Amino acid sequence: MKIERTTIDGVFIEHASPESAPAAPPVVFVHGGAHGSWAWENYLGYFAATGRDCYAFSWFNHEGSAALPDDRFAARSLADTVEELEIVTAHVGQAPVLMTHSMGAIVAQKYAERHPVVAQVHLAPAVCAEVGLDVEFDIDPGAPVERLPFEVAWGLYLGGCSEEDAGRYHALMSRESAVAVKEAVTASVSVDRTRIGGPSLVVAAEHDAIVPAEAVRRSAAHFGSDYLFLPDRSHNVLLEPRWRGTADRVRSWLDHRAW
Numbered sequence: 001m002k003i004e005r006t007t008i009d010g011v012f013i014e015h016a017s018p019e020s021a022p023a024a025p026p027v028v029f030v031h032g033g034a035h036g037s038w039a040w041e042n043y044l045g046y047f048a049a050t051g052r053d054c055y056a057f058s059w060f061n062h063e064g065s066a067a068l069p070d071d072r073f074a075a076r077s078l079a080d081t082v083e084e085l086e087i088v089t090a091h092v093g094q095a096p097v098l099m100t101h102s103m104g105a106i107v108a109q110k111y112a113e114r115h116p117v118v119a120q121v122h123l124a125p126a127v128c129a130e131v132g133l134d135v136e137f138d139i140d141p142g143a144p145v146e147r148l149p150f151e152v153a154w155g156l157y158l159g160g161c162s163e164e165d166a167g168r169y170h171a172l173m174s175r176e177s178a179v180a181v182k183e184a185v186t187a188s189v190s191v192d193r194t195r196i197g198g199p200s201l202v203v204a205a206e207h208d209a210i211v212p213a214e215a216v217r218r219s220a221a222h223f224g225s226d227y228l229f230l231p232d233r234s235h236n237v238l239l240e241p242r243w244r245g246t247a248d249r250v251r252s253w254l255d256h257r258a259w
Helices: 037-048 070-074 082-092 104-112 150-156 163-172 178-186 213-223 243-257
Strands: 003-008 011-016 027-030 054-057 097-101 119-123 200-205 226-230
Touching: 003 082, 011 037, 011 082, 027 037, 027 082, 027 104, 037 054, 037 097, 037 163, 037 243, 054 082, 082 104, 097 104, 104 119, 119 243, 150 163, 200 213, 200 243, 213 226, 226 243
Parallel strands: 027 054, 027 097, 097 119, 119 200, 200 226
Antiparallel strands: 003 011, 011 054
């Protein structure tokens, strides 16, 4: 599968195209905190092979994209990150399917308040204020959040991966906006569900140490989304060895619900 890479207005974009004319709307993949377009290395080619143009990108200050001054980066909210998504969708040129992971779910939902989308798929998604989490979290808003030590990241983000794979992914991880991290951890971003169109699927992992499956289930109920529970899985369902089984389930849902 050929991957074309480009940078538009400071946003690094990877594009995988189908071998023949597209048979379905494009998919734009939105990564989560501390990740980048690389988090979709499995899904990009998989979904392109199903007849879809597929695009993955990195937020500012993440792998491949433009860097902002630390004070501006630390203060960027998840809603601010809609800017990068808008740059990508303008390049794509038509309403996409949005497929997200973790914090990327809130970015996509804020985008969908103002733009048409064909469908949304949220994998281990952060939840909005209307769903809520009972979490207290204090952080210095004036500085970016540094990348977690490997052993901590392996347990929280990369469970199920081999030590070799986890080490490779950890080396690609970025610092993160302090404001965005607090918003995600405390579920403090409000989303207006009445302004969002199209079907949606949310996917929960049983052993997710970042977003509990129970919170994802409540998010599905709030948005009227279809809900998929993955037993014996952890937060990063994109990169675990069993990623293809999840992708197969998502593909089946898209084939029946989105077109």
